[in-house]
Amino acid sequence: MPIRNLSLRFKAFRGGRRVTKELLSFINLYADNTHPQLRTKVEELIDEFESAHEAKKVLHICCYQNDQKLGFLTASIYEESKLCIFDECAIARELRSLPAFTALTDFGERFVEENYNVETFLVEVSSTSKQDVGGVSGPSLARLLKVIGFQLALFKYEMPHAPLAFEKKKKPDYLMIKDISGKSFISKDRLVEIIKLIYFTHYREWIKRYESESYYAEYSIYVQSKFEEICAELGEVNIIQLDGDNIIRNDYVLSRKMEKKSGQTSENHKFIINILMVVFPAIITIISGVQLGPLIIIPIAVLIILVVILAMIFPQLREKIVKAFQ
Known part of the structure; x- marks a missing residue:
């Protein structure tokens, strides 16, 4: 029916x-x-x-x-x-x-x-x-x-x-x-x-x-x-x-x-690239801030180190940081 x-x-x-x-x-x-x-x-x-x-x-x-x-x-x-x-x-x-x-x-x-x-x-x-x-x-x-x-x-x-x-x-x-x-x-x-x-x-x-x-x-x-x-x-x-x-x-x-090791290799490459995308702009920022004196450079350097550490530990935060730097 x-x-x-x-x-x-x-x-x-x-x-x-x-x-x-x-x-x-x-x-x-x-x-x-x-x-x-x-x-x-x-x-x-x-x-x-x-x-x-x-x-x-x-x-x-x-x-x-x-x-x-x-x-x-x-x-x-x-x-x-x-x-x-x-x-x-x-x-x-x-x-x-x-x-x-x-x-x-x-x-x-x-x-x-x-x-x-x-x-x-x-x-x-x-x-x-x-x-x-x-x-x-x-x-x-x-x-x-x-x-x-x-x-x-x-x-x-x-x-x-x-x-x-x-x-x-x-x-x-x-x-x-x-x-x-x-x-x-x-x-x-x-x-x-x-x-x-x-x-x-x-x-x-x-x-x-x-x-x-x-x-x-x-x-x-x-x-x-x-x-x-x-x-x-x-x-x-x-x-x-x-x-x-x-x-x-x-x-x-x-x-x-x-994935096992074969897939992990490509993931590690992506991880390294993401970190470099954070580090390179950071280095440029530090260089450009040299003329401003150590009072400016030191806090910037400390902040960048903290950001890189957080990006390495937390994958979800890493993606947001990379997008911000992009």
Whole structure:
């Protein structure tokens, strides 16, 4: 039975059965409102929905606004890994709004949580300008997901979406994660498990099913290479930060608090630079004050020494001091 929320009405269609005319109309809405390079073929969506799968369950979420078709969202649910991936999503252009997208995603999340064994929700967002969900860019969409509790995994992620897979990207894509426990971090082992599932089960199995053998072979090499790159980047770090406040950044970094010696080296360099930024202006101030006599120089020197000591002891105060000198 449809669930009403103000003027919005939602319907959830479980996979493993024939696509109805109503659902087909929403799949066509998705096709008509998604950029060609990000769009999954209609016939593939239909076949994937109607087929029985061992590893995953397919769910299509549809939304009406005042009896007009508003939005479409697909969910791939991997209960063995306690994972749900929200994939294809589109909002009708004539009714497009940001609240419509958040309402659709929020309903999908609540429905999945109530009916399936899931602990983690994922949304991939392309960093390119081709992002067409809600008519907003990738970074804007990622920030919008933050509103409903998704956070950015701070590492360089690349969507293995087939039409974009072999393109060289200037910016990493966004892997948005929401853990129902509300954690602001994720273990390396869990993150690697998630990426492995996305690359080799979620995407590569789809390619194997719908593309040629030669393309599948080429794609397999690509995802294996990207997976190894990510594992190498993560290195010996055991915990990866989830941070909703750093979505606009293009060079994601791992949590400095969790890094070991490799990460500590770069942090030490930054610390030295910050201190020098305080010391150099201080030296100039002392030199310029020589002509004023020792009564002026000594208090200035003592004050500067205290400032440097405080900057070395308290990182938060250090940042404020550096900004003041800048």
